[in-house]
Amino acid sequence: MDEISAGFIRAIQLIITLNPEVVEITVRSLSISLTSVLIASLVDIPIGGLIEFHDFRGKRALINLIQTFYSIPTVTVGLLVYLLLSRSGPLGGMGLLFSPAGMVIGQTVLITPIMIGLTISALRGVSVQIEETALSMGATNLQVIFTIMKEARVAVVATVLLGFGRALSEVGVAMMIGGNIRGYTRVLTTAISLETSMGDLDLAMALGIILISISLVVNLALNRVQGR
Amino acid sequence: MVLIEIRGLFKSFGLSEILRGINLDVEEGRVLALIGPTGSGKTTLLRLIDLLDKPTEGNIFFNGYDICYLSSKEKLKIRRKMGMVFQKPVMFSASVYENVSYGLKVRGKGNSRLEIQRALEEVGLSGYESRDAATLSGGEMQRIALARAMVINPEVLLLDEPTANLDLRSAYAVDELIKRLANCGRTVIMASHNMTECRKLANKVAVLVDGRITRTGKPEEILTEPELYVNSISGQPFLESI
Amino acid sequence: MFNLVIEMERKLLKISVLILMLAMICIATQAADSNNSRLKLVTTTSLHDTGLLDVIKQKFEEKYNNVSLDVISVGTGIAIQYGERGDADVLLIHDKTREVKFVKDGHGLERRCVAYNYFNIVGPKDDPAGIKGLNATAAFKNIFQKGKADPTKVTFVSRGDGSGTHSKEQTLWKAAGYNYSNQVNTSVNRWYLEAGSGMGATLTMTNEKSAYTLTDTSTFMAYNSTYKGNFTLVPLVESTIDLLNVYTAIAENPKKHPGVNCEMANKFINFLVSEEGQKLVGGYGMDKFGKALFFPAKGNCTLIGCSSGECAVPTNASCAAA
Numbered sequence: 001m002d003e004i005s006a007g008f009i010r011a012i013q014l015i016i017t018l019n020p021e022v023v024e025i026t027v028r029s030l031s032i033s034l035t036s037v038l039i040a041s042l043v044d045i046p047i048g049g050l051i052e053f054h055d056f057r058g059k060r061a062l063i064n065l066i067q068t069f070y071s072i073p074t075v076t077v078g079l080l081v082y083l084l085l086s087r088s089g090p091l092g093g094m095g096l097l098f099s100p101a102g103m104v105i106g107q108t109v110l111i112t113p114i115m116i117g118l119t120i121s122a123l124r125g126v127s128v129q130i131e132e133t134a135l136s137m138g139a140t141n142l143q144v145i146f147t148i149m150k151e152a153r154v155a156v157v158a159t160v161l162l163g164f165g166r167a168l169s170e171v172g173v174a175m176m177i178g179g180n181i182r183g184y185t186r187v188l189t190t191a192i193s194l195e196t197s198m199g200d201l202d203l204a205m206a207l208g209i210i211l212i213s214i215s216l217v218v219n220l221a222l223n224r225v226q227g228r
Numbered sequence: 229m230v231l232i233e234i235r236g237l238f239k240s241f242g243l244s245e246i247l248r249g250i251n252l253d254v255e256e257g258r259v260l261a262l263i264g265p266t267g268s269g270k271t272t273l274l275r276l277i278d279l280l281d282k283p284t285e286g287n288i289f290f291n292g293y294d295i296c297y298l299s300s301k302e303k304l305k306i307r308r309k310m311g312m313v314f315q316k317p318v319m320f321s322a323s324v325y326e327n328v329s330y331g332l333k334v335r336g337k338g339n340s341r342l343e344i345q346r347a348l349e350e351v352g353l354s355g356y357e358s359r360d361a362a363t364l365s366g367g368e369m370q371r372i373a374l375a376r377a378m379v380i381n382p383e384v385l386l387l388d389e390p391t392a393n394l395d396l397r398s399a400y401a402v403d404e405l406i407k408r409l410a411n412c413g414r415t416v417i418m419a420s421h422n423m424t425e426c427r428k429l430a431n432k433v434a435v436l437v438d439g440r441i442t443r444t445g446k447p448e449e450i451l452t453e454p455e456l457y458v459n460s461i462s463g464q465p466f467l468e469s470i
Numbered sequence: 471m472f473n474l475v476i477e478m479e480r481k482l483l484k485i486s487v488l489i490l491m492l493a494m495i496c497i498a499t500q501a502a503d504s505n506n507s508r509l510k511l512v513t514t515t516s517l518h519d520t521g522l523l524d525v526i527k528q529k530f531e532e533k534y535n536n537v538s539l540d541v542i543s544v545g546t547g548i549a550i551q552y553g554e555r556g557d558a559d560v561l562l563i564h565d566k567t568r569e570v571k572f573v574k575d576g577h578g579l580e581r582r583c584v585a586y587n588y589f590n591i592v593g594p595k596d597d598p599a600g601i602k603g604l605n606a607t608a609a610f611k612n613i614f615q616k617g618k619a620d621p622t623k624v625t626f627v628s629r630g631d632g633s634g635t636h637s638k639e640q641t642l643w644k645a646a647g648y649n650y651s652n653q654v655n656t657s658v659n660r661w662y663l664e665a666g667s668g669m670g671a672t673l674t675m676t677n678e679k680s681a682y683t684l685t686d687t688s689t690f691m692a693y694n695s696t697y698k699g700n701f702t703l704v705p706l707v708e709s710t711i712d713l714l715n716v717y718t719a720i721a722e723n724p725k726k727h728p729g730v731n732c733e734m735a736n737k738f739i740n741f742l743v744s745e746e747g748q749k750l751v752g753g754y755g756m757d758k759f760g761k762a763l764f765f766p767a768k769g770n771c772t773l774i775g776c777s778s779g780e781c782a783v784p785t786n787a788s789c790a791a792a
Contacts, residue, residue: 129314129318130318132275132280132314133317133318133320134330135280135307136278136307136310136312136314137311137331137334137377137380138304138331138334138380139330139334140304140334143334147320147330150320151320
């Protein structure tokens with residue numbers, strides 16, 4: 001159990017001295033996950049809106065399917081995206097495997113189900129009366145959609161934060177698509193995995209503490225946003 | 229001149245039939261009061277007039293045009309001539325100013341601070357512009373909803389129990405406001421439980437029971453009839469004399 | 471006259487947008503420096519975890535300063551798979567049988583033996599199976615027999631993960647006269663445990679159960695020095711011929727996998743077999759562990775069973791794609 005306290009001490013050391021490799025890994029973790037959530041937001045939030053605001057055959061089945069994929073194992077997604085990006089795969093020519101760009105693609109795919117699904121939930125959470133009020137005020141269908149989206153903004157922001165959290169703390173995709181290459185694709189989660197398997201439990205713990213701290217900040221932001 | 233004609237209007241939700249053959253004329257520039265027990269279909273009727281829903285059967289004519297079965301673009305045009313205040317209105321999660329100016333915004337009319345100010349004055353809530361609309365009391369929300377509908381200058385005002393949540397003072401002020409609006413040539417269709425209000429404001433009263441119009445006439449005629457004070461189903465009085 | 475909350479919201483929005491842009495720039499700059507040629511080296515975890523490749527990477531990148539050597543460490547089985555799918559440029563692995571097949575199937579250009587060391591059989595100090603002093607094949611025989619007789623006294627933990635170490639273990643069982651799938655790796659054998667893990671985790675399990683296992687020297691030494699708690703395993707059978715562990719480098723064949731960085735791969739292999747490279751390999755570990763972790767292939771070709779055409783000599787295989 002003193003690995004935990006040793007880990008804490010090591011974490012503080014690494015942070016205070018701004019250990020360059022740890023800083024590099026942390027920045028990379030953040031930038032890859034941030035980029036993923038940005039792309040996912042731009043694509044998935046409108047898709048969520050599209051699904052929610054249209055009635056079509058199989059809509060319920062589609063939403064069920066999306067929700068089923070909420071907790072798809074990250075290694076499975078990693079495997080699927082790997083098969084896609086591998087040189088022998090359909091997108092192999094783009095050379096995206098074992099690169100940060102490939103990891104962004106993988107994480108974007110990973111968080112897409114929850115981004116779409118929670119956007120739909122967020123929009124559903126807006127009372128029907130809002131839609132009617134907007135309509136009775138003379139809004140066009142498009143304006144009504146914007147108004148509902150604006151009403152749901154708190155829940156949508158929460159969705160984005162959740163997506164970011166999931167991307168940041170996943171290992172399966174980062175490992176399979178990135179390859180944990182030192183100085184190029186190594187991120188916090190894959191580094192923790194490596195250090196654990198190599199037996200340097202203090203360092204693994206320390207990196208874990210850093211990762212948890214970031215997640216803590218994200219969650220605080222989430223609470224703040226939802227508390228309004 | 230008859231602005232709105234309702235002919236043989238039926239509306240069912242699934243198996244329950246709410247409106248069973250409504251025939252009604254609404255005169256331009258006049259106030260029509262709809263009275264009736266809860267559940268008789270007053271709200272449904274108002275919603276159908278505002279084109280928020282389609283009737284199961286029947287027609288509504290606006291200025292002679294059959295409006296129920298138009299394309300949504302054309303429906304929007306008609307709807308923009310009307311302003312509706314719902315029974316328990318909801319506020320957008322924004323400031324009072326943004327709520328009141330919503331109608332202007334969606335029409336692309338740059339909202340004028342002055343107009344909003346004036347509207348707020350009329351409903352007795354001056355200075356409320358920057359308040360968070362979610363923090364308002366029920367009565368305040370009702371008045372903001374009214375200001376919201378007023379500010380777009382509609383030809384027709386549809387009011388569902390406009391003073392239901394208001395204290396005496398505010399109810400009086402709102403009634404005065406409605407009177408002023410009617411006097412400016414607006415057509416008002418008002419659902420109400422309040423006998424005094426109806427007597428004061430209405431030019432015509434229509435009694436709606438069980439989805440049918442049972443009586444129409446002048447307020448003096450209708451509002452003295454004893455049956456009105458008894459709900460045909462539950463035996464409770466459905467008209468209050470305040 | 472703006473709502474205070476709306477103002478804060480706008481500030482938050484601005485800050486978030488700024489952070490996002492910073493993030494994008496970070497990624498963009500990282501992508502931009504792939505004007506650098508990138509060489510993807512896939513290697514085994516046992517080799518990578520020694521830290522040797524960090525040294526090699528540093529020297530290699532010094533010599534060819536527009537190259538980034540990307541080191542990906544996985545089990546040998548996966549490394550071969552990556553090779554078969556063309557996802558790597560060069561492999562550095564230690565499984566002769568699979569290496570030969572790899573080249574024969576046209577995925578790799580040529581084998582080059584680069585370095586070697588020995589596996590160890592480690593076990594509890596009191597050595598209940600009595601393997602000390604024997605060679606590996608004989609030791610495995612003992613473990614099999616004594617384990618079958620009394621699984622509570624003698625157990626063996628296997629990597630069970632398709633790694634080079636696991637391959638070696640299977641070869642030894644075969645050499646000891648046993649059929650691996652029928653006789654050794656069966657559920658009846660309570661003395662044989664399949665860890666399905668990397669070397670570190672396998673060693674931990676072996677330690678917990680006071681069992682025997684086959685390990686590479688470097689991981690064992692690392693665990694021995696940093697293990698928190700009671701590490702009771704000791705090496706019982708070391709440097710015997712049947713425990714030889716030869717590391718080989720193979721470049722991907724551009725004919726089968728167009729787009730691989732063949733030129734650089736060949737340069738890398740030639741670097742490894744050069745005098746400088748062999749010296750790096752041979753001297754590694756002295757300061758950290760007090761003894762060398764690897765031996766250079768050069769000069770030891772007969773010992774390690776590597777033909778002169780493949781043993782620590784440069785390659786000039788053609789990189790022509792067709």
